[in-house]
Amino acid sequence: MSTADTLPAQTLPLEEARLVESRTYPAPAGEWNVDASIYAAAEADPIAFWEDAARRLEWAEPWHTALEWEPPLTDPATGELSVPAARWFAGGRLNVAENCVDRHVRAGNGSKVALHFEGEPGDREAVTYEDLQRRVNQAANALEGLGIGPGDRVVVYLPVLVETIVIALACARIGAVHSLVFGGFSAEAVRFRLEDTRAKLLVTSDGQHR
Template identity: 40%
Template sequence: MQQTVNPIVQRWLKEAHEDPEAFWAKAADELPWFQKWSQVLAWEPPTFRWFVGAQTNLAYNALDRHVANGRGGHAALIYISERGEVRVFTYAQVLHEVKRVAAALHALGLGRGDTLTIYMPNCPEAIFAMLATVRIGAIHCVVFAGFAASALAERISASGSRVVLAADVVYRKGNDIALMGIVGEALQKGGEKVEHVVVLNRSQKAAPQVDGRSMDWNAFLKKGEGHPSAHEVMESNDPAYILATSGTTARPKLVVHTHGD
């Protein structure tokens, strides 16, 4: 069967094949950098580094630059839940919420290089948490809110997380699935480094406490008042977040995504 490729895509493929470094340097020029790179690619098998020496912040690129360029009033996040709840956030509103979470994370003592686990359903607060973590130079490890306690424990332990951000329930196929029992069991198995558990109370019911380490999401945000929320300037190859492989054939392996690639 004949395959039709857009001429623009064909040109990109040709340019990327002929001179990969020039192609990606041109693409990277579309983004703001606090400092430009000294080398596009440092390939030293088995490791490699992109945009060596460049300074940026992944969350800044996702939010601040759009607000600064006059798109603060444009829709950035449109959420429609399984139950029909609709929530729309502009870039400016998302940035405001992300700054609140960033300040709260600072209040818990987290900063550059610290790791936390996010065990939440697909909801705006999970997005705010991801962006806030990256904003302050910390590293998040998102775990699917359907994994059992053993899988969650492995990822909490392997990532060295100091904080777990969770929700009390996830809505799936018309059912409320409680998560805090899973979180509690996971912490018993692999949460020796976890200092705080922050719980987004979606069901409006009292979520069970986890070893005295848990606090409500609203109390968490309140705790951040007066703390800094500015973005950290990160080197291009500093880690931004971790994704764990499925672990179907062995223990899950942690894959690191950096700020600049």
């Protein structure tokens, strides 16, 4: 245990005091869920609550069972417990790109801003749903042109950019699986993840601002 664990921030040496965060930030009013009935409904019938929430999404195929639950069982030979398993919305199928982008365009919200981006050098961009849809479609076509298809793994080694979101959604659109690697990781860490996932493609940049 260090002195930082036992002393208040104002009595610590300067270097350690900088490690202590004592401020609090209340959530914006718009993010407060002030309707207590929502909590009551979720507590009274969790499955019905999440089914109702899921109906707000667009499904290519509806689910037949909201929750398939396998409780932990004791192995009579070893006495060990099995790992419990929960499968939500069994039988259902949806596309993340459809739900994050396309349905908003179809609803007439294409001109509304989907992403606000602020880069490290001070560059800013407001990306509308229509523009995001166009970029995702272009990236999806590029992926398919490189031979990427459903089930293929794509490692994304990028900083926080609009393009990072675009490539992730493009993978979802064509059924590929993306694995996002933190942009600060070393080349060795990236190599390990490429081998571990058996990725077919690496998407990266030639540099970034930190």
